[in-house]
Amino acid sequence: MGRIVRGLMANDTVKLMAITGKDICETARELHGLSRVCTAALGRSLLITDMMGAQLKGENDKLTTIIKGGGPAGNIVCTADNRGHVKGYIENPKLELPLNDSGKLDVSMAVGWFGELTVVRDLGLKEPYVGKSNMVSGEIAEDFAQYFTVSEQQPSMVYLGVRVDPHDGKVRAGGGLIVQPMPFCPDDVIDNIQDRVPMVKMLAGMLDDGIELEASLKKIFDGIDMPIVKSLIEKMHGTIEIHSQEGVGTTFLITLPFQPAPDSDPRSPVAPAPGIRGYKLLLAEDNELNADIARTLLEDAGASVTVVADGKQALERFRQDPPGTYDALLMDMMMPVMDGLSATRAIRALDRPDAKTIPIIATTANAFTDDAEKCLRAGMNAHLPKPLQMQSVIETLVRCCGS
Numbered sequence: 099m100g101r102i103v104r105g106l107m108a109n110d111t112v113k114l115m116a117i118t119g120k121d122i123c124e125t126a127r128e129l130h131g132l133s134r135v136c137t138a139a140l141g142r143s144l145l146i147t148d149m150m151g152a153q154l155k156g157e158n159d160k161l162t163t164i165i166k167g168g169g170p171a172g173n174i175v176c177t178a179d180n181r182g183h184v185k186g187y188i189e190n191p192k193l194e195l196p197l198n199d200s201g202k203l204d205v206s207m208a209v210g211w212f213g214e215l216t217v218v219r220d221l222g223l224k225e226p227y228v229g230k231s232n233m234v235s236g237e238i239a240e241d242f243a244q245y246f247t248v249s250e251q252q253p254s255m256v257y258l259g260v261r262v263d264p265h266d267g268k269v270r271a272g273g274g275l276i277v278q279p280m281p282f283c284p285d286d287v288i289d290n291i292q293d294r295v296p297m298v299k300m301l302a303g304m305l306d307d308g309i310e311l312e313a314s315l316k317k318i319f320d321g322i323d324m325p326i327v328k329s330l331i332e333k334m335h336g337t338i339e340i341h342s343q344e345g346v347g348t349t350f351l352i353t354l355p356f357q358p359a360p361d362s363d364p365r366s367p368v369a370p371a372p373g374i375r376g377y378k379l380l381l382a383e384d385n386e387l388n389a390d391i392a393r394t395l396l397e398d399a400g401a402s403v404t405v406v407a408d409g410k411q412a413l414e415r416f417r418q419d420p421p422g423t424y425d426a427l428l429m430d431m432m433m434p435v436m437d438g439l440s441a442t443r444a445i446r447a448l449d450r451p452d453a454k455t456i457p458i459i460a461t462t463a464n465a466f467t468d469d470a471e472k473c474l475r476a477g478m479n480a481h482l483p484k485p486l487q488m489q490s491v492i493e494t495l496v497r498c499c500g501s
Contacts, residue, residue, distance in 0.1 A: 102152050102182070103311055108322050111283040112291065113387070115152070116301075117274045118311045119145045122184060123260050124269040130191045134262045135203045136171055137269060140188045141260035142205070142238040143174045145274035147186065150217070151178025153386055162218040165241070167233045169210025170195075203262065206236035215241050217249070221407070227384055227434040239274075246278070250385050251484045254278045255291060259302030271306035273314075280391050281485040287322070294318060374495050375400030380424045382412035382441065383461070384433040388484070392428070392461075395488050408433040409441030416445055421452040425499050428491075429478070431462035431469075438462075439476040446477040457498035461486060 103116045123141030126132065132140060143165060151161045157180070165174040172189025198204040211233045219227040229249035233241050239258040246254035255277040261270040275298060279288050297318045304314040336354035379396060383389040384407050393403045404424075406412045412429065413436065427445070429438040436444075442458050460473040460481045470481040479498045482490060 101311065102149060103315065104152075107319060108283065108287045108290075111280050111287060112322070113278045113280065114315070114319075115149050115276045116311060116315055117145055117149050118305055119148065119272040119274065120269055120305070122148065123272040126186065127267070127269055130187065132188070132191045132267075133194050134264075134267050135195050135205060135208045136188050136191050136193055137262050137267065138203045138260045139171055139205045139208050139238065140174060140176075140186060140191075141269065141272050142258035142274070143176045143188075144184050144186050145258050145260075145272060146238065146242050146256065146276075147176035147178045148182065148184040149274055149276055151184060152180055152182065154180040154219070154221075155386070156180070156222060158222055160220040162220070164216040164218070165209060165233070165238065166213035166216075167210030167236045167241075168212040169206075169208050169236060171208040171210075174209070205238065209233075209236035209238065211236040211241075215245050217245060221434075223408070223435050225434050246276075250387070252278055252385070252387055255295070255298070257298045257301060259299070261302050261306050271302050273301045273305045273311070275301060275315075278387065282395070282488065290322060294322075373399060374492050377401040377425045377495060377499070378423060379403050379426055379428060379495075380412060380415060381405045381428045382407075382409060382433065382438065383428075383430045384408055385430075388430075392486060395486070396491070399488065399492060409436030409438055409444075411435075412441050413444050416453075416456075417448060417450075421450060424456065426457040426459060426495055428459050428461055428482075431460055431473070439472065442473075442476045442478055457495070459494055459498060 101118050105114050106112065107114055122144050123137065126140050126144060127137045143163060147161065147163045154161055160177060160179055162175065162177045170190060171193050174186065174188045176184060176186030178184040193208055195204045195208055198207070213233050215231050215233055217229045221227065229245065231245040231248040234244045235241060239256040243254050243256040246252045246256070257275040260272045263270050277291060279291070301314055301318065304317065305311065334354055336352060339351040374396070379401050381389065381392055381403050383392060383405065389405050393405055396403050404415065406415055409429070412427065416424070416427070429442060431438040438460060445453055445458065457479045458477065460478045461484060462469060462481070473481045480494045482494060
């Protein structure tokens with residue numbers, strides 16, 4: 099069982115999950131009699147699967163990752179739950195390969211990069227959720243970063259590292275990291291994270307040197323909030339100067355221009371800005387991270403949000419709740435059990451007064467014209483592309499709800 103750390107950073111605009119899993123990787127090596135390159139390959143797969151499994155909510159939920167890269171190591175299959183239990187296998191555990199040109203274990207050549215990566219989430223529903231993406235490198239971390247971006251519409255930085263002793267083949271350290279900027283994350287912060295990739299790649303080395311996981315993360319991401327501070331100050335046409343002296347401390351000098359406020363009559367009425375405060379929304383989204391982000395943004399804007407995980411749940415929830423419970427529905431298009439288009443048609447067919455009139459707004463990664471037309475033909479009122487831009491969401495809700 100690995101130890102997982104989760105958190106937010108950069109003023110809650112970046113989600114982070116990290117794992118230290120030396121024991122996971124070493125146990126797999128011993129059980130399967132793995133070669134050094136297969137220890138690294140299966141170890142990386144176990145670490146990422148364990149982190150993804152930790153995001154499941156139900157005690158009986160399962161997550162399975164299947165890597166078919168077409169390499170000589172064969173397929174890699176791993177399964178995890180949300181309690182830190184993970185297991186897996188690699189088809190050709192004894193495979194030996196020469197080191198690559200950098201003098202490192204050639205995981206990419208062993209795994210291959212001509213196939214596909216599949217993630218299966220079994221949430222106890224009629225059908226499991228299955229996501230797929232093409233392999234891009236066979237290094238596993240890059241392949242999962244591609245999966246998050248393509249299949250879950252969540253740009254991510256993924257690091258996976260397993261240090262294997264060159265003499266006895268035992269695992270010396272194993273660590274992994276998933277960094278996911280939220281839709282409202284400033285570009286400066288994203289650039290800052292990308293600049294830290296060389297430090298991120300040192301995580302397994304830090305763990306091997308005996309540095310605890312939390313301390314390693316602090317070394318990697320120290321000062322990550324500063325780009326936000328700098329960006330905010332520059333937007334106010336100000337400047338910031340930083341002066342540091344080792345052993346003494348750091349001084350921040352912030353200069354902001356101010357102008358006297360014009361005289362105004364406090365009795366003058368001020369028209370309230372349009373918004374969604376008080377709106378009651380039903381959100382159908384099968385991706386847990388996307389659902390959490392959308393709910394947080396909508397609730398911050400003053401709405402109350404009920405979340406369901408697929409189109410069938412949205413249909414049943416709307417059917418059982420009395421008319422007037424919801425002001426609008428936000429419906430993801432690609433969901434297990436019942437997709438957004440089918441759920442919309444079923445809702446519009448219900449024999450109740452609000453079924454024909456309640457605004458239903460599509461949310462989808464497909465922003466093509468024909469996709470928008472499909473949504474409108476199914477009975478939806480509008481179409482919003484992912485990642486969601488909050489201003490567009492608010493404007494669309496206000497327009498569709500007629501207030």
